[in-house]
Amino acid sequence: MxxxxxxxxxxxxxxxxxxxxxxxxxxxxxxxxxxxxxxxxxxxxxxxxxxxxxxxxxxxxxxxxxxxxxxxxxxxxxxxxxxxxxxFSPPAGPWRRDPLLAKYLHPSYPDDLQARFYFAAHGQVEEMWVRLTAIDPEIGGYRGTLLNTPHTPAGLTEGDEVGIRLAPGVPVPVAVDAAARADLREWSGACSECGFDLLLEPVATIVARQFPQQPGVPEMFTTRCALCAGTMMVQRRRG
Structure with a gap:
């Protein structure tokens, strides 16, 4: 026990x-x-x-x-x-006061939650425990320490720092890797079916695969949602 x-x-x-x-x-x-x-x-x-x-x-x-x-x-x-x-009680992290996150926090370890990791290059999905440590305003979520090592050989290991955020269409918080973080910084988009708003690959990779004759990266394009295969309109952020 x-x-x-x-x-x-x-x-x-x-x-x-x-x-x-x-x-x-x-x-x-x-x-x-x-x-x-x-x-x-x-x-x-x-x-x-x-x-x-x-x-x-x-x-x-x-x-x-x-x-x-x-x-x-x-x-x-x-x-x-x-x-x-x-x-012995450190100041409670802001995630403990986040009403949208409350149901995901472990009842005995209120800084810990399970997050979903999408390893697009390997076609694998895993759920692992993360201990939250700070706000991550760049992704609209939090930073935390990975408490497990994934089975997928994706270069992650226990103790690594990871980004976590809620994403429409996913029943648990989602890990945001370097590629998804870069996409969030420069691009916005949402699936018309499930609302999922993350791209799991670099935009340049998606564009090269979908539009092999396209010179450069367009300011706006559509792609398939990585979650439900619905249509996602993606456009470059302004300013």
Whole structure:
């Protein structure tokens, strides 16, 4: 079972402990709490909330950790994080306040989401986890760190920085690679069928394939949507 972050739990050490899990910036997944002596009571809750006596590093597993049930939390009055968590809580990223992105964020890891990666050159699509780190205004989305390595040999690996944005017609956020980023910078377009607004190949590549006799790149052209094969009108941005 995955240990949730930001949760009240019972941990078995040299006896049961009541603790709260959090992510330490140095040691990773951890918990702070106090040993349960007899029945949990108000004194134990005060100790855990104000001055926990034990710190457990959970990053590498090996511990029996059980999240408290809602009725157990209610009985002890544990309705949220303890005051000492302010020390370990970095400022929430703006993506956590983005109503359009809310449903995609992992409930226990609210900076993480699954994004769809289109590897057009390989004809492959994969979904991988990304940890968001910053706003990416150039693409109208966010930047993040890739948490997986794709099966497709596309030059990406775990730890790489990637761009993520929402795109019409796709049920999950979409990764924006260098080619798509360049296209967004200079071109605009949307599918008349599904609304998808990304080109998954460089415009020059698309034009050379569709219009082999065309000298240069036209200011406006139509192409097939990479998502549904509908018609996409593409035009160069002005200014």
């Amino acid at each position: 995955t240990i949730p972050v930001g949760a009240w739990v019972r941990i078995e050490l040299d006896g049961p402990y009541l603790a709260y899990t959090y992510r330490d910036p140095t040691h990773g997944l951890s918990a702070k709490g106090c040993k349960i002596e007899g029945e949990p009571d108000a004194a134990l809750v005060r100790a855990v909330m104000q001055s926990p006596r034990a710190t457990v590093r959970l990053e590498h597993g090996g511990f029996a950790v059980t999240p408290l049930r809602p009725d157990e939390r209610e009985a002890l009055g544990l309705h949220g994080p303890p005051p000492w968590m302010e020390v």
